[in-house]
Amino acid sequence: RLNKNMHGDDLSWYKLPDNQELAAQYLLLYEFSLPFGLDLNNQINVRKSATRLTASLKSVSSEQLLALDEKAAQWLKDNAPEYMQTHGASPSVMFAHIGHRNIRAMLKGTTVALVLISLILMFSLRSVRIGLVSLIPNLAPIGMAFGLWGILVGQVGLALSVVSGMTIGIVVDDTVHFLSKYLRARREQGLTPEKAVRYAFHTVGTALWVTTLVLMLGFGVLAFSDFELNAGMGLLTAITIGLALFADFFFLPPLLMKYGDKQK
Numbered sequence: 001r002l003n004k005n006m007h008g009d010d011l012s013w014y015k016l017p018d019n020q021e022l023a024a025q026y027l028l029l030y031e032f033s034l035p036f037g038l039d040l041n042n043q044i045n046v047r048k049s050a051t052r053l054t055a056s057l058k059s060v061s062s063e064q065l066l067a068l069d070e071k072a073a074q075w076l077k078d079n080a081p082e083y084m085q086t087h088g089a090s091p092s093v094m095f096a097h098i099g100h101r102n103i104r105a106m107l108k109g110t111t112v113a114l115v116l117i118s119l120i121l122m123f124s125l126r127s128v129r130i131g132l133v134s135l136i137p138n139l140a141p142i143g144m145a146f147g148l149w150g151i152l153v154g155q156v157g158l159a160l161s162v163v164s165g166m167t168i169g170i171v172v173d174d175t176v177h178f179l180s181k182y183l184r185a186r187r188e189q190g191l192t193p194e195k196a197v198r199y200a201f202h203t204v205g206t207a208l209w210v211t212t213l214v215l216m217l218g219f220g221v222l223a224f225s226d227f228e229l230n231a232g233m234g235l236l237t238a239i240t241i242g243l244a245l246f247a248d249f250f251f252l253p254p255l256l257m258k259y260g261d262k263q264k
Contacts, residue, residue: 002026024048055088061155062096069093103161107146110164114138117172121179130179133259137175137252141244142167148243149236163236170215171244177204178248182256193257205249212245 003026007013017023027048031040044051055072057065069088076085118138122131142164146156181203185196219241222234 002030062099065092065096066100069096099161103156106161106165110142110168111139113165113168114142114172117168121176125179125183127183129259130183130256133252133255134175134179136255137244137247138171140247140251141171141240144243144247145236145240148239153232160232160236163233163240167237167240167244170241174208174212174244174248175252177208178252179256197253197256201249201253208248209245212241215241 001014003017004010004014006026017026027040034040042052055068057068060068073085073087115135118131118135121134122128125131145163149156149160178200181200182196185191185199186193189196189199191199216238219234219238222230223238225231225234
């Protein structure tokens, strides 16, 4: 722009100067024209050997921001000398990397934890079959909740990634209550798998849906929060808890009747 101003605002001169010395003179002239106390140190270093390029984006997801950062770094690698190689830096890029790692680590950790819990159930309930069967109602609710969220919203942020770890205890707790009553009916009362399932529904069914309803209403209140992170976390947690009850009532009984404990 300064180059254009120095040539009578001719648009054909709206470009970088042709030689380095002229560019340095324009930069010096511009610095002299700034008000007292202002300089360009926030955009260019004191030695005038490096400058900062700022890119303003619209609202984008973390994946899109990381993809842009990687694409820009690759462009510099292909088109700029080695001393100009660098990476993007900003709070947005920083939190995008943090969220990217945290979300994947949280989901992987929750999956591993659920598998380990099922292994513990094999020993505590003294049944390998029951431990394997418990994997489905323990893993399904979280998978269905995030799948439903992906269809309706399409994005899982840093706050939502903690939902899987936060609800793991509730999901497993419902399954353990149902399985313990089923095994009591099978081992102590000698009931058939069908009657043992009915016994489990009769003894803990009401308690499970009442506690689930209370927890869903409690977390559902957060969905009305003006703070988007709290609203999303509360809504997804309520959905996960509801799907956990759905899995225990509709997935677990058929699995127990077909693949459950064989002890008479």
